[in-house]
Amino acid sequence: MKIDEIIVYKINMRMKNPFTTSFGTEHDRLFLLVEVKNEDGLSGWGECTASESPLYIEEFTESSWIMLNKFLIPMILKKDIEHPDEVHELFSVFKRNHLAKSAIEGAVWDLYAKSKGISLSEALGGVKSSIEVGISLGIEEYIETLLENIREKTEEGYKRIKVKIKPGKDVEVIDKVREHFPDIPLMVDANSAYTLDDIETLKKLDPYNLMMIEQPLAAGDLIDHAKLQKEIKTPICLDESIHCYDDARKAIELGSGRIINLKIGRVGGLSEAKRIHDLCVQENIAMWCGGMLESGVGRAHNIAITSLANFTLPGDTAASSRYWEKDIIEPEVTVQDGILQVPTKPGIGYDVNRDELLKHTVEVKTFR
Ligand SMILES: O=C(O)CCC(=O)C1=CC=C[C@@H](O)[C@@H]1C(=O)O
Numbered sequence: 001m002k003i004d005e006i007i008v009y010k011i012n013m014r015m016k017n018p019f020t021t022s023f024g025t026e027h028d029r030l031f032l033l034v035e036v037k038n039e040d041g042l043s044g045w046g047e048c049t050a051s052e053s054p055l056y057i058e059e060f061t062e063s064s065w066i067m068l069n070k071f072l073i074p075m076i077l078k079k080d081i082e083h084p085d086e087v088h089e090l091f092s093v094f095k096r097n098h099l100a101k102s103a104i105e106g107a108v109w110d111l112y113a114k115s116k117g118i119s120l121s122e123a124l125g126g127v128k129s130s131i132e133v134g135i136s137l138g139i140e141e142y143i144e145t146l147l148e149n150i151r152e153k154t155e156e157g158y159k160r161i162k163v164k165i166k167p168g169k170d171v172e173v174i175d176k177v178r179e180h181f182p183d184i185p186l187m188v189d190a191n192s193a194y195t196l197d198d199i200e201t202l203k204k205l206d207p208y209n210l211m212m213i214e215q216p217l218a219a220g221d222l223i224d225h226a227k228l229q230k231e232i233k234t235p236i237c238l239d240e241s242i243h244c245y246d247d248a249r250k251a252i253e254l255g256s257g258r259i260i261n262l263k264i265g266r267v268g269g270l271s272e273a274k275r276i277h278d279l280c281v282q283e284n285i286a287m288w289c290g291g292m293l294e295s296g297v298g299r300a301h302n303i304a305i306t307s308l309a310n311f312t313l314p315g316d317t318a319a320s321s322r323y324w325e326k327d328i329i330e331p332e333v334t335v336q337d338g339i340l341q342v343p344t345k346p347g348i349g350y351d352v353n354r355d356e357l358l359k360h361t362v363e364v365k366t367f368r
Pocket residue numbers: 021056135136189191239290291292293294316318
């Protein structure tokens with residue numbers, strides 16, 4: 001399969017509702033889409049999930065734009081590629097920049113699946129035809145707003161509720177949530193807002209029967225998480241500490257957590273995501289697929305990877321309507337009673353709505 005043409009779109013889309021974490025509040029998503037075309041004119045799509053500012057990870061939309069345009073695209077343009085794993089291999093000469101690498105690699109996976117006439121799920125070795133979906137709820141100024149959001153999403157059928165926490169918005173918030181919803185599958189995500197000095201606060205979360213606490217300590221840390229896990233009963237789930245297979249291997253060896261939130265972009269693409277999945281099967285580590293407030297393109301990739309056997313916990317692959325007035329794919333992603341059907345059409349299984357895409361495009365670059 002020859003990569004004949006690559007197009008990068010810079011897109012600005014307003015979210016339906018602002019999303020607040022311990023880092024701050026996002027109102028808009030400024031992100032990139034990559035379209036790769038082969039000699040037959042077939043298109044594959046990938047999404048770069050970087051944000052406008054480097055708060056979650058060191059990359060940001062402009063840095064990924066430069067990385068793609070200056071280094072990654074020239075490396076694969078006009079190349080003959082037999083299998084998408086080769087893209088990961090080629091890009092490995094450059095350090096990190098995983099979100100940028102993953103955008104092209106994902107587009108090549110989509111193109112590869114389309115050229116074989118199979119779904120991306122099948123190309124990846126997926127075995128599930130439907131997946132369970134959870135939802136991630138941002139920090140709210142008023143507890144009543146959060147309780148209302150939880151009520152609404154629980155009634156819609158989402159299979160687990162994730163609540164963002166930060167120092168000062170933690171134990172009391174969860175106490176209130178449990179008072180109103182004693183039995184829902186509930187977890188929290190701290191986005192690295194605590195240190196080992198907060199161990200007493202984190203211990204206070206133990207009685208609330210949380211499925212897990214996601215990334216309580218610093219991004220990249222494995223050692224302190226291992227110390228913390230020995231002190232608390234609630235399973236730790238790692239997000240910002242897992243950037244590749246070796247991070248996962250070391251985390252498992254050290255006991256830094258019991259669950260992994262796998263984000264395709266953060267680990268540099270689908271090939272690496274698959275390797276981490278297989279490691280977790282071998283090591284009996286539970287996992288789920290995290291979200292990055294993606295458009296339908298990134299969401300479709302998340303759905304495909306979640307169809308692999310070991311994604312046993314509900315992920316953050318909520319419906320398009322959770323994020324957007326109108327998504328840029330057709331049909332939009334819908335969730336029925338917390339269940340999402342994995343598409344069976346070739347590739348990502350959704351069509352990109354080019355009119356909708358162009359409405360939000362602020363810059364385009366074509367490489368031939
Ligand atoms: O619904 C989603 O896409 C998940 C949202 C979410 O929780 C996150 C999105 C982007 C960065 C982080 O703040 C974060 C996470 O940590 O999982």
